[in-house]
Amino acid sequence: MYDQAIINGRIYQNHTWQYKNIYLDGEKIAHISHELLPAERIIDVKGFEVLPGMIDPHVHFELDLGWIKSVDTFETGSRAALYGGVTSIIDFLEPTDHPDALEKAYFERRKQAEASMIDYTFHATIKSPKCDLEDYVKKMKSLGMHTLKLFTTYSDSNRRTDDEAIYELLRLSKKYHFLVLAHIENDALITLEPSYTYKDLLKSRPSLAETSEALKLASFVKETGGYLYMVHLSSGFTLEALIQSYQDIIGTHLFLETCPQYLLFDASVWNQDQGYLYTFAPPLRTKEEQELLKKNIGSIQTIGTDHCAFMKKDKQKATLKEIPLGVGGIESSLSLMRALMGDEAIDKMSERVAMIQGLRQKGKLEIGYDADIIFVKPHLYLIGEPHATSDYSMYTGLEGYGEVITTMIRGQIVYHNHKVFPHTGRWIEGSDITF
Numbered sequence: 001m002y003d004q005a006i007i008n009g010r011i012y013q014n015h016t017w018q019y020k021n022i023y024l025d026g027e028k029i030a031h032i033s034h035e036l037l038p039a040e041r042i043i044d045v046k047g048f049e050v051l052p053g054m055i056d057p058h059v060h061f062e063l064d065l066g067w068i069k070s071v072d073t074f075e076t077g078s079r080a081a082l083y084g085g086v087t088s089i090i091d092f093l094e095p096t097d098h099p100d101a102l103e104k105a106y107f108e109r110r111k112q113a114e115a116s117m118i119d120y121t122f123h124a125t126i127k128s129p130k131c132d133l134e135d136y137v138k139k140m141k142s143l144g145m146h147t148l149k150l151f152t153t154y155s156d157s158n159r160r161t162d163d164e165a166i167y168e169l170l171r172l173s174k175k176y177h178f179l180v181l182a183h184i185e186n187d188a189l190i191t192l193e194p195s196y197t198y199k200d201l202l203k204s205r206p207s208l209a210e211t212s213e214a215l216k217l218a219s220f221v222k223e224t225g226g227y228l229y230m231v232h233l234s235s236g237f238t239l240e241a242l243i244q245s246y247q248d249i250i251g252t253h254l255f256l257e258t259c260p261q262y263l264l265f266d267a268s269v270w271n272q273d274q275g276y277l278y279t280f281a282p283p284l285r286t287k288e289e290q291e292l293l294k295k296n297i298g299s300i301q302t303i304g305t306d307h308c309a310f311m312k313k314d315k316q317k318a319t320l321k322e323i324p325l326g327v328g329g330i331e332s333s334l335s336l337m338r339a340l341m342g343d344e345a346i347d348k349m350s351e352r353v354a355m356i357q358g359l360r361q362k363g364k365l366e367i368g369y370d371a372d373i374i375f376v377k378p379h380l381y382l383i384g385e386p387h388a389t390s391d392y393s394m395y396t397g398l399e400g401y402g403e404v405i406t407t408m409i410r411g412q413i414v415y416h417n418h419k420v421f422p423h424t425g426r427w428i429e430g431s432d433i434t435f
């Protein structure tokens with residue numbers, strides 16, 4: 001006798017739709033078949049789609065920029081995530097330059113994340129390292145982290161990692177089975193004049209900064225045989241250039257993530273009233289670049305939101321310098337991306353994320369996997385007001401496909417029909433990154 005049975009659903013398994021029943025034992029998926037078997041609790045989901053829970057590989061809850069903090073805590077951010085069928089997140093550690101500081105940052109973040117309602121893990125984050133890189137990597141691995149984020153820019157806040165260190169980290173990624181994540185913008189090509197407003201974002205952070213840095217780092221990957229994941233790729237020009245020169249390593253050594261904002265908007269939105277609400281880094285690009293990004297979406301492996309929300313009043317500033325860059329969006333990403341690209345969105349937000357980020361128990365409706373399962377009403381609908389902390393969402397009023405009705409985490413229903421039930425998320429044990 002199974003604990004729970006989810007019957008009559010149209011389930012998404014192996015990149016295709018099938019009518020099957022899913023049986024759970026405790027927190028795990030125990031059986032999937034056409035058979036009708038006995039279970040203590042039977043959930044009939046006739047008329048609904050059944051999907052694995054989504055994994056957002058890129059969120060910033062309680063991000064402390066020194067002068068301002070992103071407004072979603074692990075509690076409010078994860079609560080909002082439930083509305084969108086997101087059952088796991090990967091957040092980031094405070095950037096550090098030494099193994100001891102890394103360990104301290106890890107324990108601090110673990111403490112904060114205890115408030116999360118959904119499961120979580122972290123990317124370690126390195127900044128202008130002043131230590132033996134191998135020691136840093138060994139410390140990271142010993143803490144159970146297998147992904148390491150670095151910045152090629154933000155030298156002004158001392159967060160930049162130089163080429164020599166990047167090259168060495170890529171070399172080490174192969175030896176120690178971890179993934180290097182990189183924010184790819186060429187530091188020297190970024191300017192921030194005191195007079196710039198948000199309408200100058202493309203002058204401040206041109207596409208060339210992203211494209212040139214991406215090509216350079218891809219060449220390092222090819223040379224070292226390491227593993228690199230480029231976060232929030234924003235420009236179709238960058239994507240086309242990578243496809244042209246590095247097609248052979250995309251999806252095997254080089255992994256690409258983009259975010260809903262770059263697919264759904266272009267820089268013309270800055271001319272609207274409240275255009276300042278559409279501000280993040282890298283910035284929105286031209287219509288042409290947006291179209292190229294969409295056209296080549298098949299070469300992008302994952303979608304992450306880069307959820308980093310602020311209030312309207314934080315954004316409404318006279319100069320660019322005063323605007324915290326970042327936006328929310330975790331609760332609407334799945335529906336928006338499904339409306340845009342269909343089933344491909346599901347793979348890019350669940351199975352593919354788990355595979356690339358080393359989360360072996362997550363991302364699939366498969367026997368032995370965590371029972372992170374969502375029930376979805378298959379219809380077009382308009383994205384409503386956000387449930388996160390921020391008083392706005394760029395996505396309100398846009399059309400989404402597939403409304404999440406129920407979110408189950410490890411066998412427990414945590415969200416159903418606009419109601420959230422108490423739940424404590426858990427640290428996800430990651431694995432060595434091997435491809």
Ligand SMILES: [Zn+2]
Nearest residue numbers: 058060306308
């Ligand atoms: Zn980010």
